[in-house]
Amino acid sequence: MKSIAVYNFKGGVGKTAASVNLAYEGARSGQKTLLWDLDPQGASSFYFRIKPKIKGDAKRLLKKTNKALDQIKATDYENLDLLPADLSYREMDIVLDEMKRSKKRFGPLFEALEEEGYETLLIDCPPGLTLVSENAMIASDLIASPIIPTPLSLRAYDQMTAHAKGLGIKKDRFAPFFSMVDRRKSLHREVVTSFIDAHKALNSVIPYLSSIERMGLSREPVAVSEPRSGAARAYRLLFEEIEQLL
Amino acid sequence: MQTVFNLPETVSVDQLLEALPLAYAEPKKERVKRCYLDTFDGRLHGVDWLLYQEGDELVLERNGERDRFSFSGRIPLLAADLDQSPAARSLQKVIENRALLPVLETVCESCRWPLVDSEQKSHLSLEYQQLSTPQGSHCDRIVLRPMRGYEKSLRRCARALEKMGCAIAPSPLEEWLFAALPDWPKPPRLRSDQAAYSAFCAIAHYQLEVMVLNEPGVLTAEDVEFLHDFRVALRRTRSLIGQLKGVLSAEVTERFKADFSWLGAQTGRVRDLDVWQEQLHQQSAELPADLRAGLEPLLRFIQNDRKRLKRGLDKVIEGSVYGDLKNRWRTLLEEQAETTQGVLAGEPIGKLAARQLYKRIGRVLKDGSAITEASPDEELHTLRIDCKKVRYLLEFFGSLFRGRSMKRMIKQLKRLQSTLGDFQDISTQRHNLNDTLDRMKRQKRTTPECLMATGALLSHLQQEHDRLRAQFFKEFEKFSDPGLSGAVLKELKAQKEPR
Numbered sequence: 191m192k193s194i195a196v197y198n199f200k201g202g203v204g205k206t207a208a209s210v211n212l213a214y215e216g217a218r219s220g221q222k223t224l225l226w227d228l229d230p231q232g233a234s235s236f237y238f239r240i241k242p243k244i245k246g247d248a249k250r251l252l253k254k255t256n257k258a259l260d261q262i263k264a265t266d267y268e269n270l271d272l273l274p275a276d277l278s279y280r281e282m283d284i285v286l287d288e289m290k291r292s293k294k295r296f297g298p299l300f301e302a303l304e305e306e307g308y309e310t311l312l313i314d315c316p317p318g319l320t321l322v323s324e325n326a327m328i329a330s331d332l333i334a335s336p337i338i339p340t341p342l343s344l345r346a347y348d349q350m351t352a353h354a355k356g357l358g359i360k361k362d363r364f365a366p367f368f369s370m371v372d373r374r375k376s377l378h379r380e381v382v383t384s385f386i387d388a389h390k391a392l393n394s395v396i397p398y399l400s401s402i403e404r405m406g407l408s409r410e411p412v413a414v415s416e417p418r419s420g421a422a423r424a425y426r427l428l429f430e431e432i433e434q435l436l
Numbered sequence: 437m438q439t440v441f442n443l444p445e446t447v448s449v450d451q452l453l454e455a456l457p458l459a460y461a462e463p464k465k466e467r468v469k470r471c472y473l474d475t476f477d478g479r480l481h482g483v484d485w486l487l488y489q490e491g492d493e494l495v496l497e498r499n500g501e502r503d504r505f506s507f508s509g510r511i512p513l514l515a516a517d518l519d520q521s522p523a524a525r526s527l528q529k530v531i532e533n534r535a536l537l538p539v540l541e542t543v544c545e546s547c548r549w550p551l552v553d554s555e556q557k558s559h560l561s562l563e564y565q566q567l568s569t570p571q572g573s574h575c576d577r578i579v580l581r582p583m584r585g586y587e588k589s590l591r592r593c594a595r596a597l598e599k600m601g602c603a604i605a606p607s608p609l610e611e612w613l614f615a616a617l618p619d620w621p622k623p624p625r626l627r628s629d630q631a632a633y634s635a636f637c638a639i640a641h642y643q644l645e646v647m648v649l650n651e652p653g654v655l656t657a658e659d660v661e662f663l664h665d666f667r668v669a670l671r672r673t674r675s676l677i678g679q680l681k682g683v684l685s686a687e688v689t690e691r692f693k694a695d696f697s698w699l700g701a702q703t704g705r706v707r708d709l710d711v712w713q714e715q716l717h718q719q720s721a722e723l724p725a726d727l728r729a730g731l732e733p734l735l736r737f738i739q740n741d742r743k744r745l746k747r748g749l750d751k752v753i754e755g756s757v758y759g760d761l762k763n764r765w766r767t768l769l770e771e772q773a774e775t776t777q778g779v780l781a782g783e784p785i786g787k788l789a790a791r792q793l794y795k796r797i798g799r800v801l802k803d804g805s806a807i808t809e810a811s812p813d814e815e816l817h818t819l820r821i822d823c824k825k826v827r828y829l830l831e832f833f834g835s836l837f838r839g840r841s842m843k844r845m846i847k848q849l850k851r852l853q854s855t856l857g858d859f860q861d862i863s864t865q866r867h868n869l870n871d872t873l874d875r876m877k878r879q880k881r882t883t884p885e886c887l888m889a890t891g892a893l894l895s896h897l898q899q900e901h902d903r904l905r906a907q908f909f910k911e912f913e914k915f916s917d918p919g920l921s922g923a924v925l926k927e928l929k930a931q932k933e934p935r
C-alpha cells in the first residue's frame with residue numbers, strides 16, 4: 191500500500207480539495223483506494239456526502255484497528271472508500287500524548303488497511319503542528335504539500351520541513367505543489383517558477399479555479415461534476431506526477 | 437455478496453421501489469451478454485463452478501468469489517490458452533485435457549437504481565434483471581447490491597422486499613446449464629439373477645451410446661478426449677464380446693469380433709499419436725534447454741503423420757462400413773432375437789460373471805507370480821492384458837459383488853495396472869521413436885540436433901523402463917497378498933457355484 195499524507199500546517203490552502211480529487215484519481219486508475227478524513231471538521235466526508243461520526247472514540251480507534259475498519263464506508267465511486275472524520279479526533283492529540291511512542295501510532299492501522307486490500311491511502315490532514323499531523327507524516331510514504339505562492343507561505347513551508355527534519359523526516363519525502371495559483375498575478379508567476387526550480391517542487395500546479403470552489407455545492411470530485419474542466423485535468427496530472435514518486 | 441430475490445407476479449418493480457425505506461436515484465440501464473463454458477463431460481458443473489466469457493474477459497465463479505482472466509478470443513478453449521494466475525491454474529487442473537466449449541448463452545437486461553439517503557449518498561443499489569437465453573428460457577429477479585459500511589440499510593431494504601412478497605431465490609442458471617449440457621447415457625443397473633443375454637445387451641448398448649455421443653467430437657477434435665472415450669467404449673465392447681463367449685451365438689460372436697477389431701485398428705493409430713505427442717511434450721520440458729529445440733523436426737513430422745491419419749479416421753467415422761456396423765449392432769441389441777442367442781444366454785449373469793472373474797483373477801495371479809527378474813518384457817505386457825480383462829469385468833459387474841476385500845482388490849488392481857500401463861507405454865514409445873526416426877532418415881528429415889535430442893529421450897526411456905520394472909514387483913506383491921486374493925476368490929467361488 192502506498193500512503194500519501196496531504197498536509198500543510200496552514201489552513202485554507204487546498205488540502206481537502208487535493209485529497210478528494212487525488213483519491214478519486216487513484217480509484218479511477220484502478221487502484222483500490224482509501225481516503226482517511228483525519229480532520230475533525232469532516233470536509234472530505236462532506237464532499238462525499240458521508241456523515242462524520244459524532245460519538246467516536248479516538249483512543250479505541252488507535253488501539254483496536256478493526257474498530258477503524260468497521261467505520262469504513264464505500265463512496266459512490268468504484269474502488270474508492272472513505273474512513274470518515276470523527277469528532278473525537280479533536281481529542282486525538284491528547285490521547286496520543288498519553289500513549290507511549292506517541293509519534294508512531296499509525297503503523298498498525300496502516301498494516302490492517304493493507305491487509306484489507308487497499309493499494310493507495312490518502313490522508314486529509316488537519317492544519318496545525320500537532321501530534322496527529324506528526325504521526326501522519328512519519329507513517330506516510332509521501333507528504334504532498336499544497337502551497338499558495340506567496341513569500342509568506344514559502345517561509346512557512348521552510349519552517350515546516352525544518353521541523354520535520356527534527357522528526358527524522360527527510361526533505362525528499364515532501365512533494366510540495368502550488369495550489370490556488372492565480373496566473374494573472376505576477377507575484378504568483380514569479381514565485382512559482384523560481385521555487386519549482388530551487389526546491390524540486392512538482393511541476394503540476396493547481397490554479398485558482400471557480401470549478402474547484404463549486405465542489406462545495408456539487409459535493410462531487412471535479413472529475414465527476416466537470417469532467418472536461420481544467421481543474422479535473424490539473425488534479426489528474428498532479429496524481430500522475432505523485433504516482434511517479436512512489 | 438449480492439442478495440437475489442424473485443419478483444412475485446403480482447408486484448411491479450415500481451411498487452417495490454416505493455416500498456423501500458430509502459429514496460431511489462436515476463437508474464442505469466445495461467445489457468450484458470454472457471457465454472457459459474464447460475467441458476463436454478460437464479466437469480465445471482460437477483464441481484459447482486461457473487465459467488463465462490463476457491466481452492474480452494473470462495470470469496470464474498467459485499463459492500461466491502469471482503476471478504477474472506483475459507480471454508484469448510478462441511473458443512473452444514484449452515488449458516494451454518489460459519494464463520498462469522492461481523485461478524487459471526486450478527481451472528486447468530479440473531479440465532485437464534478437455535476443451536471448454538460453449539454451453540449456454542445468456543442475455544441480462546438490467547436496470548439499476550442507487551438507493552440514497554437525504555444527502556443523496558447511496559447506501560446500496562437495487563437491480564431489476566431480466567435474464568434470458570436464445571432458447572427461450574426467461575427469469576426476472578431483483579438483486580440488492582451492498583456497499584461497504586451500509587449493512588444496516590441493506591438489512592432494512594431486504595426486510596422491505598420480503599414484506600412485499602419477494603423471497604431469496606436460487607439462480608436459475610444451474611438448472612439451465614444442466615439442461616444444456618449433453619445428455620450422457622447412464623450405465624445400466626444389473627441384477628445378479630438377470631439373464632446373461634439381457635445383461636450383455638444392456639451393457640453393450642450403453643457402450644454404443646457412448647461411442648455415438650463422442651462421434652461429433654472425434655470429427656471436430658476440439659480435444660483429444662473424444663477419441664479416447666470413443667475408443668474406451670469400443671474396447672469395452674470388444675472385451676465384453678470376448679469374455680462372455682456363449683452368450684451370443686457363435687456365428688454372431690465371430691462376425692462382430694472381426695468387425696470391432698477392424699474398427700479398433702482404424703481408430704488406434706491416431707490415438708497412439710495423441711498419447712505420444714502429449715508424452716513428448718512433457719518429456720521435452722524436462723530436457724536441457726539446448727536439446728529441446730532439436731525435437732522440433734520430430735514433432736513436426738508426427739504432426740504431419742497425425743493430420744494424414746486423422747483424415748483417414750474421419751472417412752471411417754463418416755463412412756458406410758462403420759454406419760452399417762452400428763446399425764447391425766444396434767438392431768441386435770435392441771431386438772434381442774432368439775437366433776442371435778448362444779448357449780449361455782439364459783444363465784444368471786451373477787453366476788457367469790463370478791465364473792469369469794474367478795478365472796481371470798486366477799490367471800493374473802498365476803501369470804504374475806511366474807514373472808521373475810529374468811523374464812522378458814513380453815510377459816509383463818501379457819500380464820497387462822490379463823489385468824485389463826479383470827478391470828473391465830469389474831467395471832461391468834463390480835456392482836454385483838459387494839465384499840470389502842473386493843473393493844481393496846480393485847484399488848490394488850488399479851495401481852498394478854497403472855504401473856503395467858506405464859511400462860507398456862515405454863515400449864510403445866521406443867518402438868514409435870525408432871520407427872519414426874527410420875522414416876525421417878529415409879526422407880532426409882533428421883538433423884544432428886534432432887538425433888542428439890532423441891538420443892537423450894531414448895536414454896530417459898531406458899531409465900523409466902528399469903524403474904517401472906522394479907516397481908512392478910512391489911505392486912504385484914501387494915495385489916497377490918494371499919489374505920486379499922484368498923478372500924476375493926472365496927466370495928466369487930460362492931457366487932459361481934451357489935448351493
Ligand SMILES: Nc1ncnc2c1ncn2[C@@H]1O[C@H](COP(=O)(O)OP(=O)(O)O)[C@@H](O)[C@H]1O
Nearest residue numbers: 201202203204205206207370397398399402403
Ligand atoms: N484551486 C482552488 N481554486 C479555487 N478555490 C479553491 C481551490 N482550492 C481550494 N479552494 C477553496 O478554498 C477553500 C479552502 O480549501 P480547502 O481544500 O478546504 O483547504 P484546506 O483543506 O487546506 O483547509 C474551500 O472553500 C475550497 O473550495
Ligand SMILES: [Mg+2]
Nearest residue numbers: 205206229233
Ligand atoms: Mg481541510
